[in-house]
Amino acid sequence: MKSQYILLATIAIIIILSFITYYNISPIKNINPNLIGENFKDQIIYTYQNFGYNYISNYTLYFQNYTKYINYNFSFICISSYNLSIPACNGNNINCCYYFNGYFFVNQSILKYCNENFILYNPPNWICFCYNVNNSNSYYVNFFCI
Amino acid sequence: MRSWIILVELAFSIILLTFFFLYTYYGKSNNYNIYTFDPNNLIYLNSSCNNNLYIYEIINLTNNNITICYFGKQVNSTYIQNHEPIFEYLYAGQNYFNPYILIIFG
Numbered sequence: 734m735k736s737q738y739i740l741l742a743t744i745a746i747i748i749i750l751s752f753i754t755y756y757n758i759s760p761i762k763n764i765n766p767n768l769i770g771e772n773f774k775d776q777i778i779y780t781y782q783n784f785g786y787n788y789i790s791n792y793t794l795y796f797q798n799y800t801k802y803i804n805y806n807f808s809f810i811c812i813s814s815y816n817l818s819i820p821a822c823n824g825n826n827i828n829c830c831y832y833f834n835g836y837f838f839v840n841q842s843i844l845k846y847c848n849e850n851f852i853l854y855n856p857p858n859w860i861c862f863c864y865n866v867n868n869s870n871s872y873y874v875n876f877f878c879i
Numbered sequence: 880m881r882s883w884i885i886l887v888e889l890a891f892s893i894i895l896l897t898f899f900f901l902y903t904y905y906g907k908s909n910n911y912n913i914y915t916f917d918p919n920n921l922i923y924l925n926s927s928c929n930n931n932l933y934i935y936e937i938i939n940l941t942n943n944n945i946t947i948c949y950f951g952k953q954v955n956s957t958y959i960q961n962h963e964p965i966f967e968y969l970y971a972g973q974n975y976f977n978p979y980i981l982i983i984f985g
Contacts, residue, residue: 772918
């Protein structure tokens with residue numbers, strides 16, 4: 734009789750666990766970080782080409798809120814010859830931009846996530862992003878210039 | 880004798896339920912984004928529900944309007960309760976800057 738109670742209790746626990754997982758696994762939490770990263774890159778390029786550079790900071794803001802909402806950490810460093818209205822980088826802050834006139838030496842310590850070392854020589858229009866998307870399981874890092 | 884039969888039945892149902900649990904736990908989390916959609920092909924999906932191939936939800940971030948389209952028909956959220964999201968993307972806008980989230984359900 735005692736073992737039957739144990740079995741009944743086990744069944745009850747499994748049923749409860751099943752329901753909890755059935756309703757709690759939010760598939761939104763399982764998006765591949767690569768897809769989120771590519772989403773950012775493609776839409777920044779799309780925004781620049783179709784709506785102009787002054788919409789880029791607006792998009793990054795929406796993107797930051799979106800990634801927070803789906804439980805991902807997202808951060809970026811950008812380098813630009815335009816003023817994109819993203820806060821300028823100083824010290825160790827993230828989600829910021831380096832604005833420059835003339836030439837700009839980019840080294841790894843500036844970009845934090847990306848292993849890039851190069852010099853931008855007084856280009857007319859440079860917008861580069863180094864960004865990082867991660868959750869507890871995986872991460873995605875990428876660098877691109879428009 | 881009778882108690883033995885009950886025990887065997889209970890053990891059998893525990894095995895079944897365990898499989899159900901494992902299926903819901905692993906099956907659901909792995910299915911997401913198995914489908915490879917090309918975001919460029921889905922940019923034409925908009926809140927006017929003029930596409931009858933997909934079940935999708937559009938969350939307009941400028942005015943927080945949510946539109947759910949069920950094979951070309953605008954419906955409320957009860958229609959998609961049994962459907963799983965299989966693709967999600969944050970678009971910057973179509974003809975003008977108007978960020979929205981597109982979620983496609985399978």
